Structure formats: C-alpha cells, structure tokens
Amino acid sequence: xxIELLKGNEAIAEAAVRxxxxxxxxxxxxxxxxxxxxMAKRMPELGRVFLQAESELGAINMVYGAACAxxxxxxxxxxxxxxxxxxxxxxxxxxxxPVVLVDVMRGGPGLGNIAPSQSDYFQxxxxxxxxxxxxxxxxxxxxxxxxxxxxxxxxxxxxxxTIVTVLLDGTIGQMMEPAELPPMKPRRTAAPGWxxxxxxxxxxxxxxxxxxxxxxxxxxxxQLQQKLALIAHSEVRYHEQMVDDAELxxxxxxxxxxxAQTAVRLARRQGIKAGLFRPITLxxxxxxxxxxxxxxxxxxxxxxxxxxxxxxDVRLAVGGQAPVKFLGRMGGSLPMPDxxxxxxxxxxxxxxxxxxxxxxxxxxxxxPLKHFVSVN
Amino acid sequence: xxxDVVFSGFGGQGVLYAxxxxxxxAMDHGLHxxxxxxxxxxxxxxxxxxxxxxxDEDIGSPxxxxxxxxxxxxxxxxxxxEPLVAQGGLLIYNASLTSRTLTxxxxxxxxxxxxxxxxxxxxxxxxxxxxxGALLQLADAIVPIEVVEIALERHMxxxxxxxxxxxxxxxxxxxxxxxxxxxxA
Numbered sequence: 001x002x003i004e005l006l007k008g009n010e011a012i013a014e015a016a017v018r019x020x021x022x023x024x025x026x027x028x029x030x031x032x033x034x035x036x037x038x039m040a041k042r043m044p045e046l047g048r049v050f051l052q053a054e055s056e057l058g059a060i061n062m063v064y065g066a067a068c069a070x071x072x073x074x075x076x077x078x079x080x081x082x083x084x085x086x087x088x089x090x091x092x093x094x095x096x097x098p099v100v101l102v103d104v105m106r107g108g109p110g111l112g113n114i115a116p117s118q119s120d121y122f123q124x125x126x127x128x129x130x131x132x133x134x135x136x137x138x139x140x141x142x143x144x145x146x147x148x149x150x151x152x153x154x155x156x157x158x159x160x161x162t163i164v165t166v167l168l169d170g171t172i173g174q175m176m177e178p179a180e181l182p183p184m185k186p187r188r189t190a191a192p193g194w195x196x197x198x199x200x201x202x203x204x205x206x207x208x209x210x211x212x213x214x215x216x217x218x219x220x221x222x223q224l225q226q227k228l229a230l231i232a233h234s235e236v237r238y239h240e241q242m243v244d245d246a247e248l249x250x251x252x253x254x255x256x257x258x259x260a261q262t263a264v265r266l267a268r269r270q271g272i273k274a275g276l277f278r279p280i281t282l283x284x285x286x287x288x289x290x291x292x293x294x295x296x297x298x299x300x301x302x303x304x305x306x307x308x309x310x311x312x313d314v315r316l317a318v319g320g321q322a323p324v325k326f327l328g329r330m331g332g333s334l335p336m337p338d339x340x341x342x343x344x345x346x347x348x349x350x351x352x353x354x355x356x357x358x359x360x361x362x363x364x365x366x367x368p369l370k371h372f373v374s375v376n
Numbered sequence: 377x378x379x380d381v382v383f384s385g386f387g388g389q390g391v392l393y394a395x396x397x398x399x400x401x402a403m404d405h406g407l408h409x410x411x412x413x414x415x416x417x418x419x420x421x422x423x424x425x426x427x428x429x430x431x432d433e434d435i436g437s438p439x440x441x442x443x444x445x446x447x448x449x450x451x452x453x454x455x456x457x458e459p460l461v462a463q464g465g466l467l468i469y470n471a472s473l474t475s476r477t478l479t480x481x482x483x484x485x486x487x488x489x490x491x492x493x494x495x496x497x498x499x500x501x502x503x504x505x506x507x508x509g510a511l512l513q514l515a516d517a518i519v520p521i522e523v524v525e526i527a528l529e530r531h532m533x534x535x536x537x538x539x540x541x542x543x544x545x546x547x548x549x550x551x552x553x554x555x556x557x558x559x560x561a
Binding site: 170171174260337 | 396399400403408409410411412413415434435436437438439440441531
C-alpha cells in the first residue's frame with residue numbers, strides 16, 4: 001500500500017470501509033461531515049449500506065438495529081449530535097451489541113462552535129449515557145493513527161460486544177497528513193451466533209435493553225461490570241516518548257498530546273528532562289503506567305483543550321506522589337508549543353519531589369496510593 | 377529542520393490547493409508534512425487560509441502562532457498576518473490586491489504583482505501558482521522546485537491535465553518575479 005496525503009475524516013471513513021463496516025448511518029454536522037459525505041459515495045459503490053438518517057436519534061437507533069442483526073455498523077457525529085445519541089448509546093450498551101462511534105469533538109457547551117475541542121472527555125469516558133457502563137474510548141493523535149485505530153475499534157467492539165468510541169477533535173478530522181491505508185479486509189459472511197437473523201432453523205435469540213426484575217438487573221449489572229473489568233485489564237494502550245529518564249511528564253491525548261510532543265522536544269533542547277505520555281485508550285485509562293511513572297517523576301503537566309477533564313484521572317493515578325499541573329485552552333483555541341514549554345519550565349523550577357511522609361501541600365488528591373483501586 | 381508556511385487569501389484564490397501542492401511535494405520528497413485548513417466561519421465569505429508544516433521529523437503542532445513564511449493573496453490577509461509573522465520571517469504578498477506597504481522593518485516583505493502576472497499568462501486563477509513559485513524561490517530549502525513540478529503532474533486532477541504546462545509557467549514566472557523583488561528588497 002502506498003502512502004497518500006489523506007484528510008482525517010476521509011481517511012477514517014475509508015479505514016472503516018477496509019475494516020469491513022457493513023452499514024453506516026449518520027446525520028451531518030461539522031467538523032465531521034466529510035466522513036459522512038465520503039461514506040455516502042463509497043458505501044453504495046461497494047453494495048453496502050449508507051443511510052442519512054432524519055436526525056442523530058434516528059441514526060443511532062439504526063446503528064443499534066443493524067448491530068443486533070450481526071452487521072458491523074457505525075455512525076459518526078460531533079459533540080451536540082453525540083448528546084442526542086446518548087439514549088441510544090445506553091440502550092446499545094445494555095443490549096451488548098458491537099457498535100463503533102466516531103466523535104469529532106467541537107467547542108461547547110451548547111451549540112458552541114465548530115472549532116476543535118476536547119471538552120467531551122467526561123461525556124464519553126465517564127459514561128456515554130445513563131446507567132452503569134463505559135464504552136472503550138480510543139483517541140488518535142494523527143491521521144495514520146486514526147486509520148490504524150478504526151480496524152482495532154471494530155475488532156474490540158466485536159470481541160467484547162461493546163461500544164467503541166473513536167474520540168478526536170476537528171484538528172485531526174480536518175487535517176491532511178501522509179498515511180497508509182490497510183488492505184481491504186473481506187467482510188464477515190456469517191453473523192455471530194447471538195445475532196437476530198431469523199430463528200427458522202434454530203432456537204431464538206433475544207437481545208434486551210432492559211431487565212425489569214431487580215434481581216435480574218443486578219445480576220446483569222454484575223456481569224456487565226465483569227466484562228468492563230476484563231477490558232480494563234486487557235486493553236490499555238498508550239504512547240510514550242522520552243519518559244525513561246524523564247523527571248517531568250507531560251500528559252495529553254489526541255491533538256493536545258501531539259502538540260505537547262513539540263514542547264517536550266523544545267524542553268529537552270533546554271536541558272529539561274521532560275517526557276511525553278499520551279494515552280490512546282482514554283477508557284480504559286492507563287492509570288497503572290502513570291502510577292509507575294509517578295514513582296520517579298518530579299512533576300506532571302496535563303495539557304488539554306478543555307477546562308481540565310482528563311487531569312482528574314491523571315491525579316487519581318499519580319495519587320499525590322508528585323504535583324500535577326494543568327494547562328488548558330477552550331473555545332477552539334489550541335495550546336501552542338511555546339505556552340506548553342513555558343508551563344514545563346515553570347514546573348521544572350517549582351517542583352521538588354515530595355517527601356514520602358511529608359504533609360501534602362501539592363495539587364491533586366492526597367489519598368495514599370494503596371486506597372486507589374487499580375483495575376488495570 | 378522544520379518549515380512552516382501559511383497560505384491566506386479569499387476563498388476561490390486557490391489558497392487551499394497551493395498548500396496541498398506543497399504538502400504533496402513534501403510527502404513525495406520523503407518528508408513529514410501536515411496541511412491544516414481554516415474550516416471555521418471565516419471560510420464563509422471572508423479569508424481562507426491553511427498552514428503547511430514540513431519537517432524531517434514527525435510533526436507535533438499542525439499550527440504555529442508566529443509563522444516564518446506567509447503567502448498573502450489579498451489585503452485582509454496582509455492585515456491579518458503582518459503582525460503575526462515571526463521576526464526575520466518572510467511575507468510574500470500580492471501587491472496587485474494590496475493597498476498599502478508593510479510597516480514592520482523586522483520581516484522580509486516581498487511584493488509580487490501576481491494578479492497582473494497571472495492575467496499576462498492568460499488565466500487569473502494561476503495567481504496561486506505564481507505566489508507558490510515566489511515562495512520556492514525565496515524559501516528554497518523547503519522543497520526543490522523540481523519536486524513541486526513533479527507533484528503538480530502527479531497529483532493534479534486529470535480533468536485539469538491540459539493546464540499543467542500553464543501551471544508550470546506560472547511557477548517559473550513567480551520564481552523570476554521573486555528573484556527580482558527579492559534583489560530589490
């Protein structure tokens with residue numbers, strides 16, 4: 001396969017096609033519309049399903065239906081559209097059918113604007129709808145990584161019969177970068193055994209988004225939590241750069257993570273031992289690795305395009321072992337390398353390693369690490 | 377080494393395509409590259425711009441606060457970017473559509489009468505290629521002109537194939553104009 005110059009949204013669409021998506025349902029919204037537009041042309045060419053729904057509610061429920069029938073189904077949207085999908089997402093989680101959602105985040109709250117933002121970390125990572133569930137959340141930082149992640153997203157969705165959200169912002173959606181697409185995977189021919197395919201020759205399958213009896217629901221809840229615990233144990237992914245000897249760890253995901261990489265390099269040139277930690281799975285969050293890094297690091301700087309969301313998870317993972325500072329931009333502004341560098345320099349000058357038993361005066365929770373239940 | 381270029385102008389002046397051409401050339405040349413368009417409301421009726429970053433290592437930020445190279449195709453673009461260009465940076469502007477001269481002494485301002493030059497070549501839409509040629513003349517370390525010419529051939533839509541020679545002429549014309557303007561400046 002050749003390296004091509006690809007726009008994020010279109011590359012994601014083609015990567016989904018090559019991963020074997022059977023059906024795409026969606027409703028246009030900036031900054032992800034190119035994805036839908038690409039699918040509108042591409043899916044019918046291949047004899048697959050493209051349907052522009054009447055709304056995001058329609059789209060997510062069509063995805064739900066197609067997934068129940070054992071098809072690889074996906075949708076894509078952006079922040080306000082994803083809010084509309086949340087009821088459906090919760091039903092899908094309860095029904096335990098595999099679905100891939102691409103969320104190209106934009107500025108909020110409300111209609112906000114169409115500029116890049118990461119302000120929906122909480123929305124997607126802490127639960128994508130009502131009820132106790134969590135989707136797997138994957139956060140690519142480049143067009144190539146977004147391409148690679150689509151195949152993984154469908155596989156994880158199938159493996160765990162869960163929602164996988166690919167969470168990115170308008171920067172990666174709109175940007176062009178050289179990337180290599182994978183070869184076309186053959187589509188799945190046989191539906192999974194649990195799918196609703198007509199029960200003429202077999203006992204019937206049931207897919208339910210409810211358990212009306214208290215005991216039934218709790219038993220189901222426990223089973224679902226076991227599955228989530230298994231995912232948390234098995235599917236953590238992250239990217240590290242220059243962390244081996246790093247005294248200061250800069251943490252960022254997606255676009256903020258890649259911009260932070262530039263700042264880390266600039267800091268190194270000034271002799272500051274900085275390293276980059278970029279979570280790729282936002283859920284499950286790489287808390288164990290961050291906790292390990294906190295054993296030696298003198299300080300952490302979390303960079304996000306929001307008011308400070310992932311920083312809470314970093315603080316939980318670091319467990320008060322080192323100061324955790326935050327740098328955020330909102331409204332569609334990007335944190336620029338110079339701003340991040342200035343924050344690294346400030347952290348470098350301010351942070352000294354906390355004494356193990358000294359009173360905790362640093363930022364973040366002072367709870368000892370042993371009380372922090374790590375699931376991964 | 378990392379280079380950044382901002383292309384800015386009215387929608388329809390070929391700003392986004394010029395940036396893409398540079399991105400294709402950089403990719404073909406084995407370099408890392410990002411092309412980031414403005415896609416916000418400013419695209420609807422106002423100025424359009426894109427930022428291209430070319431580097432020999434993987435690229436962090438796809439945007440820069442203070443660009444080192446700016447191609448400004450119209451007056452609003454000059455107004456917007458003159459204050460932003462990095463110290464010692466290059467601002468090549470379309471003097472045909474700019475009503476003022478630059479005020480900053482600490483940047484390299486190069487006026488190119490690009491609209492007239494495009495008209496002389498018989499097609500006003502060659503404006504972007506003339507400015508691109510000027511860039512390649514004055515910031516030739518980014519990618520060699522030959523690489524851009526090959527990229528033009530390789531990545532231009534086939535329906536525009538008959539315009540290839542004209543686009544090449546425009547690139548060369550832009551280089552010649554920049555050579556002259558650069559010597560004067």
